[in-house]
Amino acid sequence: MRKTQKVALLALTLSAGGLAAAQGFLTIGSGSTTGVYFPVATAMAKMINDSGSGARANARSTGGSVFNMNALASGELDMATVQNDVAYYAYKGNGISAFEGKANNKVRSMAVLYPEVLHVIARKDAKINSIADLKGKRVVIGDLGSGTEQTARQVLEAYGLKFEDLGQALRVSPAQGITLMQDKRADALFYTVGVGASAISQIAQTVDVKLVPVSGNQAASLLKKYPFYVRYNIPAKSYKGQGATVPGVAVQATLVTTSAASDDTVYKAMKAIFSNDAAVKAIHPSLATNYSKEKAVKGLPAPLHPGAVKFWKEMGLNVK
Structure with a gap:
């Protein structure tokens, strides 16, 4: 290619890039x-x-x-x-x-x-009624480095627990978490997401699960330490099998x-x-x-x- 052709091609490329930048x-x-x-x-x-x-x-x-x-x-x-x-x-x-x-x-x-509501979904056969009951359980805490992982850490902290207190801290995507719950390879799942998310609906449709509340003194201490949280009640019937309002927190x-x-x-x-x-x-x-x-x-x-x-x-x- 001639030098003049190369210059022309470079000018055309820069012009196209400049146009894209201008348009945004x-x-x-x-x-x-x-x-x-x-x-x-x-x-x-x-x-x-x-x-x-x-x-x-x-x-x-x-x-x-x-x-x-x-x-x-x-x-x-x-x-x-x-x-x-x-x-x-x-x-x-x-x-x-x-x-x-x-x-x-x-x-x-x-x-x-x-609001992005913290959903803590547990298999009913895992006998988890409180966040404190997650000790020793296999728990999906979200992708490594995700916002859900950070929320899970802070909520567990409010209940005096760390990831090390779990039977297994499973760092996987929501889709993988659903599969683990369905296959009985996970007992519970943390997911910070808007109410009505398809992932939570899918679990509720295919597995006998319950929503675990975040409430009481633990919720109060969480909000005091991390002011970006707000209280949020997940309305009854948001998901299959959820007969009552479940108190929780949200970012x-x-x-x-x-x-x-x-x-x-x-x-x-x-x-x-x-x-x-x-x-x-x-x-x-x-x-x-x-x-x-x-x-x-x-x-x-x-x-x-x-x-x-x-x-x-x-x-x-x-x-x-």
Whole structure:
């Protein structure tokens, strides 16, 4: 190839890259395909793509909140759905070993979406009625480095237990956890996810299980030590065989990005997703019963992105 052809090809490549950057392409990290993050992120990507704003997006299934925060830091992801506690730890550089001493001050919030409820599902034949009963049991605690793993650690701590006190701490994906529960190779499963998640529904449909409560003095001490938790009662009949309300705790699913994303691209994404409350609520039942513009700016784990500030101000909210 001649030198002039190489120069022309390089110029064309740079031009195409510059055009893509100007239009704004966003890779949105989510979580397991059996959780709530994935359908939420997929729907949001479609809303951005259908908006006609020039911004484009795609959603990726990932290992969850901790992975997403690390991938945002490396530039592998542009946006992500994450637990607000995990995003806070990443921003501050503490709380989780993966973030220790590596504070990412580029983390920026976009919106709080819905409560993520800690589900502790136990096989009825395992005779587990309390978190304390998990001692010596085979327990699925989530993927290594996931938000669920961190939540499981903190809840067990409230009951005076550590992972070492379990018979087995099974670090696997929700899908693998379902299989282990079905095959009687696991007694219980932790999963921090929106109520109605397909993974929990699938377990309840195929295995005789019960929801284990997180309540009383233990829940109070958990909320006191970790203020990003809130109390949340899982409504009766949320899952097959659940006849009564089950007291529990929740963190908050949050949409985040970094300061590397342009103000214009983030603004366009915000407008595409959040301009219409009815459209947001239609994404998933977790949003249908919990989302509002006012709640979307409460409990943010990091400063709002300037593109998000512009959008929320247009929506009449007092933000900065």
